[in-house]
Structure formats: structure tokens, C-alpha cells
Amino acid sequence: MTVLILTSEEDVTADMVVVHLNASGVPVVRLDPADLTGGVALSGEYVHGAFRGHLSAAGRLVSIGGLRSVWLRRPGIPASRAAAPSGWLAEEAGQALYGMLRGSDARWMNHPDAARRARHKPWQLRLAQRCGLPVPATLITTFPQAAREFAERYPDLVVKPVSGAHPQDPPRAVPTSRVAPDADFSAVAFGPTLLQRRVAKRADIRLTAVGERLLAARMATGAEAEVDVRFAESQAPWHPVEVAPRVADAVHAYLREAELAYGAFDFVEDGDGTWWFLECNQSGQFGFVEVDTGQPIARTIAEWLARPAAGQEARVNGASAKVV
Amino acid sequence: MQPFALNYARPAAELEVSTPYVYDSGLQLNVLRDGRIAACDHALMRELGTTTSTAGSKTHFDD
Numbered sequence: 001m002t003v004l005i006l007t008s009e010e011d012v013t014a015d016m017v018v019v020h021l022n023a024s025g026v027p028v029v030r031l032d033p034a035d036l037t038g039g040v041a042l043s044g045e046y047v048h049g050a051f052r053g054h055l056s057a058a059g060r061l062v063s064i065g066g067l068r069s070v071w072l073r074r075p076g077i078p079a080s081r082a083a084a085p086s087g088w089l090a091e092e093a094g095q096a097l098y099g100m101l102r103g104s105d106a107r108w109m110n111h112p113d114a115a116r117r118a119r120h121k122p123w124q125l126r127l128a129q130r131c132g133l134p135v136p137a138t139l140i141t142t143f144p145q146a147a148r149e150f151a152e153r154y155p156d157l158v159v160k161p162v163s164g165a166h167p168q169d170p171p172r173a174v175p176t177s178r179v180a181p182d183a184d185f186s187a188v189a190f191g192p193t194l195l196q197r198r199v200a201k202r203a204d205i206r207l208t209a210v211g212e213r214l215l216a217a218r219m220a221t222g223a224e225a226e227v228d229v230r231f232a233e234s235q236a237p238w239h240p241v242e243v244a245p246r247v248a249d250a251v252h253a254y255l256r257e258a259e260l261a262y263g264a265f266d267f268v269e270d271g272d273g274t275w276w277f278l279e280c281n282q283s284g285q286f287g288f289v290e291v292d293t294g295q296p297i298a299r300t301i302a303e304w305l306a307r308p309a310a311g312q313e314a315r316v317n318g319a320s321a322k323v324v
Numbered sequence: 325m326q327p328f329a330l331n332y333a334r335p336a337a338e339l340e341v342s343t344p345y346v347y348d349s350g351l352q353l354n355v356l357r358d359g360r361i362a363a364c365d366h367a368l369m370r371e372l373g374t375t376t377s378t379a380g381s382k383t384h385f386d387d
Binding site: 005009010012013015016018019028029030039057058059147159160161166167170171172173174175177185187188190191192193194285286287288290291292 | 325326327328329330331334335336343345347349350352353354361363364366367369370373374375
């Protein structure tokens with residue numbers, strides 16, 4: 001039984017997992033859907049009440065029925081590197097590939113439906129609340145007056161993109177940023193705006209969840225540190241940190257509800273030691289944490305992917321999946 | 325007419341480093357020029373920042 005990894009060639013973080021799978025003798029096929037019709041090919045037939053499908057990449061051939069798991073890591077847009085790419089071809093290639101894979105019994109990290117839903121930040125915030133994780137007061141609005149009133153209630157605010165995406169024309173980054181006390185909120189009318197009470201943090205927390213296992217790391221900061229850790233000029237190293245049982249229970253509940261086998265949770269720790277939920281990236285990076293802390297994240301992912309597929313629920317994550 | 329959040333936009337910081345490894349489709353891994361597996365060199369990974377959470381990159385949506 002083979003592990004299928006869907007990601008780009010330059011994804012060296014995925015390499016960290018492939019190394020462990022190789023060491024365990026678990027067959028791996030790695031491909032980028034962007035290479036469909038070029039270096040990647042597929043075929044599937046539905047005949048006499050049965051399905052037989054195959055994928056091939058770089059000289060490897062794998063039966064879709066022979067997949068134990070699929071790691072949806074950083075796949076490119078299907079067929080985007082084909083000889084004549086187009087939106088239509090991307091849709092055709094995506095439907096063919098993911099449609100066949102969805103019919104397999106393989107376990108997913110993470111299932112495409114769960115992954116798509118989990119990217120919605122407003123949905124994340126509500127789920128975190130329901131699971132008992134502290135969420136900073138947040139407003140998402142296109143009403144300038146609502147923003148002004150929110151700023152009166154919470155004078156120290158940050159603004160961040162609702163989607164987490166960044167504009168590409170021209171390429172720009174929109175980091176989480178502090179809102180000036182005298183900000184003019186009239187431009188809130190031109191796009192949904194996410195405002196959130198700034199937590200005076202003493203540390204950033206990255207909690208990486210792989211199935212049932214939680215691996216948390218902490219990086220100490222000053223209270224006036226760069227709000228968005230990704231833009232901090234100099235960064236202290238990450239250190240392993242214990243997860244309080246109450247937080248662990250809430251994170252497990254989140255993963256169950258979200259049907260995620262993997263999640264990279266971002267928290268900030270305040271002066272009282274409370275971890276405030278910011279977001280959960282369903283395909284978040286983990287290599288930078290592992291190289292600092294030595295935590296066995298890649299090995300844990302490899303172990304999760306290597307579990308057998310037969311006899312378990314088809315799409316539910318490792319948090320609740322039955323493995324026989 | 326610019327949305328409020330874009331008042332805080334910065335130029336995207338694409339990774340400018342040229343990575344000293346190339347993908348080997350036989351191994352399904354990126355390898356260094358001397359044949360070693362790049363992912364096993366944690367010091368290099370830290371130096372290059374290629375496993376780091378970033379923002380504003382076309383190639384890193386969920387970080």
C-alpha cells in the first residue's frame with residue numbers, strides 16, 4: 001500500500017516526511033497535479049460494477065485502490081504546467097484526479113472538502129469559540145460605523161486579511177498590523193475588514209497537531225513586538241512547550257469538528273499565560289519548528305500516513321478514525 | 325476606493341535565495357550538489373528559511 005503525496009517539487013518540507021517513509025520501507029509516490037498531462041498521467045475505468053484507476057509519475061505507476069493515504073500538501077493547480085494550460089483544462093484535470101481519489105478508501109491529510117472549509121477564518125473563529133478556545137474580540141464588517149464603534153470599545157486593534165490571501169497585482173503582503181488610534185474607517189466600506197483586539201503578548205505559540213498528537217512550540221517576544229511574527233526582523237528560537245490539558249481538549253475538539261488530520265494552530269500567550277486562538281492553518285509549515293525544537297513532527301506525519309487504509313472510515317481524520 | 329486592509333500592505337517578500345538543491349525525481353527528494361538529501365541538513369534549512377512560515381508568497385498559501 002502506497003502513500004500518495006500531492007505537492008510541488010520545491011517543497012523541501014515534504015522531503016522531511018519522505019525521508020521517514022523511505023526509512024520505514026513505505027512505498028511513496030509523489031507528484032504535482034500541475035504536471036498532469038506532462039510528467040503525470042492518470043487513467044480510471046468504471047466497468048462491470050468496479051473501478052480500477054492508476055496514476056503514473058516519473059516512471060512510477062500506482063493503483064488508486066492501492067493507496068493507503070493521500071497527503072494533500074502543496075499541490076499546484078492541476079495541469080497548470082501542461083503544454084497548453086487553460087482554466088478549462090485545469091478544471092477537467094482537477095475533476096479527473098480528485099474525483100478518482102475521492103472514490104478511494106485512502107485516508108486523507110487533509111480531505112479536500114475539510115481543507116477548503118478550514119481555510120475560512122470566520123468559520124475558524126466560531127469553531128474555536130465553540131470548542132472553548134479563547135478568541136480575541138473580533139469584528140468583520142463592511143460598515144464603517146460598526147468599525148468606529150468597535151474601535152471605541154477596543155481602542156487597541158489589529159487588522160488582518162479575512163482570507164489570509166495576499167493581492168498579486170502587484171504582489172503585496174498584508175500582514176497583521178496595528179491600527180492607528182486615529183484611523184479613518186471610511187474605507188471599510190470598500191471591502192470586508194477584519195479587526196481584532198490586540199493581545200499584549202509575551203510569546204507566540206505554534207501548536208502542530210498530527211492526528212491525536214500535539215506538538216507545541218513557544219517563542220518569547222516583547223509585549224510591543226511585531227504583531228505578525230512572520231514579519232519580525234529578528235526572531236528568537238522556538239522551544240518545545242507543554243500543552244495545558246484544557247487547551248489540548250479544545251484543540252482535539254476543533255480537529256474532530258473540522259475533520260482535520262493535520263492543523264497548525266497559531267496562538268499568542270498573554271501576560272497571564274492564556275493562549276489566545278488566532279488561526280488554524282490546515283496545511284501550515286512545520287519544518288521551521290522542527291529544525292529549532294527537534295520535535296519529531298515529520299516523523300509523526302510519516303507514521304500517520306503509513307497507517308493502513310483498510311477497515312477504517314474513508315475520510316474522517318486520525319482524531320476519530322478507527323484503524324484496524 | 326481601496327479597502328481598509330490594503331492601507332497596511334507591503335511589497336511581497338518572495339524568497340530571493342537560490343536554493344542549493346535540485347529535485348531528483350528518482351529519489352522524490354531534493355538533493356544537494358554533493359548528493360546529500362537537503363532535508364537532512366537542518367542547519368541549511370534554517371539558514372535558507374525554505375521551511376519557514378511566510379506571507380505574501382504565491383507558493384505559500386497556508387502558513
